[in-house]
Amino acid sequence: xxxxxxxxxxxxxxxxxxxxxxxxxxxxxxxxxxxxxxxxxxxxxxxxxxxxxxxxxxxxxxxxxxxxxxxxxxxxxxxxxxxxxxxxxxxxxxxxxxxxxxxxxxxxxxxxxxxxxxxxxxxxxxxxxxxxxxxxxxxxxxxxxxxxxxxxxxxxxxxxxxxxxxxxxxxxxxxxxxxxxxxxxxxxxxxxxxxxxxxxxxxxxxxxxxxxxxxxxxxxxxxxxxxxxxxxxxxxxxxxxxxxxxxxxxxxxxxxxxxxxxxxxxxxxxxxxxxxxxxxxxxxxxxxxxxxxxxxxxxxxxxxxxxxxxxxxxxxxxxxxxxxxxxxxxxxxxxxxxxxxxxxxxxxxxxxxxxxxxxxxxxxxxxxxxxxxxxxxxxxxxxxxxxxxxxxxxxxxxxxxxxxxxxxxxxxxxxxxxxxxxxxxxxxxxxxxxxxxxxxxxxxxxxxxxxxxxxxxxxxxxxxxxxxxxxxxxxxxxxxxxxxxxxxxxxxxxxxxxxxxxxx
Numbered sequence: 001x002x003x004x005x006x007x008x009x010x011x012x013x014x015x016x017x018x019x020x021x022x023x024x025x026x027x028x029x030x031x032x033x034x035x036x037x038x039x040x041x042x043x044x045x046x047x048x049x050x051x052x053x054x055x056x057x058x059x060x061x062x063x064x065x066x067x068x069x070x071x072x073x074x075x076x077x078x079x080x081x082x083x084x085x086x087x088x089x090x091x092x093x094x095x096x097x098x099x100x101x102x103x104x105x106x107x108x109x110x111x112x113x114x115x116x117x118x119x120x121x122x123x124x125x126x127x128x129x130x131x132x133x134x135x136x137x138x139x140x141x142x143x144x145x146x147x148x149x150x151x152x153x154x155x156x157x158x159x160x161x162x163x164x165x166x167x168x169x170x171x172x173x174x175x176x177x178x179x180x181x182x183x184x185x186x187x188x189x190x191x192x193x194x195x196x197x198x199x200x201x202x203x204x205x206x207x208x209x210x211x212x213x214x215x216x217x218x219x220x221x222x223x224x225x226x227x228x229x230x231x232x233x234x235x236x237x238x239x240x241x242x243x244x245x246x247x248x249x250x251x252x253x254x255x256x257x258x259x260x261x262x263x264x265x266x267x268x269x270x271x272x273x274x275x276x277x278x279x280x281x282x283x284x285x286x287x288x289x290x291x292x293x294x295x296x297x298x299x300x301x302x303x304x305x306x307x308x309x310x311x312x313x314x315x316x317x318x319x320x321x322x323x324x325x326x327x328x329x330x331x332x333x334x335x336x337x338x339x340x341x342x343x344x345x346x347x348x349x350x351x352x353x354x355x356x357x358x359x360x361x362x363x364x365x366x367x368x369x370x371x372x373x374x375x376x377x378x379x380x381x382x383x384x385x386x387x388x389x390x391x392x393x394x395x396x397x398x399x400x401x402x403x404x405x406x407x408x409x410x411x412x413x414x415x416x417x418x419x420x421x422x423x424x425x426x427x428x429x430x431x432x433x434x435x436x437x438x439x440x441x442x443x444x445x446x447x448x449x450x451x452x453x454x455x456x457x458x459x460x461x462x463x464x465x466x467x468x469x470x471x472x473x474x475x476x477x478x479x480x481x482x483x484x485x486x487x488x489x490x491x492x493x494x495x496x497x498x499x500x501x502x503x504x
Contacts, residue, residue: 026144028202029092030153033137036100036195038160040130043107043188044072045168050181057181058116070234071120073438075127077230078223080431083135084288085214087423091205095136100199103129104192111185131430138426142414143206147494148357154411155353158403163346169335215280218287221273228266229435233442235259289424292417297492301413302429304365304487306436308405311376311481314440315474318448319379319395322470326384326463337392341399348403353411360493361408368404369484371397376478384467405484408491415494440480448473 047068055065087095106125113119137157145153175183235258280286293299316338323329323337355364375398382391410429417425448469455465 025204029204029206030137030141030144030156032195032199032203033096033133033140034156034160036096036103036192036199037133037137037157038164039188039191039195040103040126040133041161041164042168042171042191043103043126043185044130045165046172046175046184046188047072050172050176050184053176053181054116054119058119060116064116067120068123070231072123072127073230073234073434074227075124076131076434077226077431077438079128079131080135080434081222081226081288081427082219083132083430084424084427086132087136087139087426088210092136092140093199093203093205095132096199096203097196099129099132099136100192100196101129102126103133104189104196107185107189107192111182111189113182135423135426135430138410138414138429139423140206142422142426143419147415150411150415151353151356151407152350153353154356154407155349155351157410158349158352158407159346161345161406163342165342170339173335213285215276215285215287218273218276218280221269221276222287225266225270225273226431226435228262228264228269230266230438232259232262232266233435233438235262286424288427289421292421292425292428295416297416297494298413298425300487300491301409301416302432304369304405304484304491305409305413305429306432307480307484307487308369308372308402308409309433309436310440310443311372311477312402312440313437314444314480315376315379315398315477317441318444318470318473318477319391321445321448322382322466323388323391325466326470327386327388329388333388337388338395340392341396344396345399345403345406348400349407352403352407356408356411356493361412361491362489364404364408365488365491366485368401368408369481369488371401372405373401373478373481373485375401376474376481379474380471380478382467382470382474384463405488412491412493440477444473444477447476 051065051068054060054068090098103126106122106127106129109122109125110119113122141150141153141157171187172184175181175187179186235256274290277286277288277290281289281291293302319338320334323334329337352364375394378394413429414422414425448466450469451472452462452465452469455468456462
């Protein structure tokens, strides 16, 4: 069923039907989606800094506060895999308005929240909208932008993905020090509402929709599988972070039991989920079509993306902890150290996109993976006396290496698929990022906490323990990232055709 037959809203044809230059209406669609994605990412990066304030203001424990992050991650892990199906059934306009409405309503609930339970519910509602936004953005770009110009457009996405985390912590710090945590949501809400009104006025439909039955069992298996894995991973750090004493031992035991049960249920459910998708895709009814992996270029790109996400998201979680616990640097100074690298990623995005369009991914991926891996190995030498300026330079170089990787991987992976698989490919890339990021954070924090606790228990100082734990965590991150240097040589630029073939 075509989008034009289901909605009076104008429909933009897919890229294969255009002359190669985006018209004003098409550019407006992409900018609306970029703005909405920026708001969603800004919200998440501002929220992370607020956790200590929420513990104090709401009178909750650190374990309770963890649910503000865990609930968000769980919802993302459950919803994202369904977007491959949703983006086929819903028009672009409908998907956008649902996503931004959910996000706006969740933000309003958070702003008005009288206490912790409602705030958790608000985070779940926010995440439901956020989970739709990035796959929708990627799918729309792939449908609208001609292959020879996709790198430049993905460069814009890199700006959004980098700029929001760059300014988020600083903005959050100012608000927390002046007007309180509610105004983090109070700042985001009007921006989200403007995006909602603009979308209702100017968003048009892209491509076509189609009738596809919803397999309820696949949804349940997906929720148990991806949700179980992400929840289990989120418990790893908790199981390793408790101190001594009977209460701490009981808490650690409970966390260990929770992670074992969650991971067991998650892995088993994922196995059944994959089996069911392989059966359903024979008649094009899969919730998440796995035929995308028949493209070797897509599979290699996703594997590269998985390893980079594990190493990167784990590392950017460890660096602030190291700076504050070992070097004694304030939260504001930590944010300023990370800021140049995040800005560099954003500013380099369009240039990297143009290089990709002209020369392909290898000229970017090879140096990018080498730089990122080398910097992570350098991070294994950080200690209690490392100057802050050294970390600032290293973090900036690491961000440049990652900038050289993300845009080519996004573009090459999705560009390797047929148009009918774009929504499924976008959902898989977003799911991989979510699960790999959770795994990277959990593994590195566990290693750091375990080494630090062992040294302190043996009579060493907390600073010595944290420094040693940080070095061990970065050894793991560097080991994870090193294979990307090899894989980067094998990822190619898809042919400039509007509909790349995937074997049947």
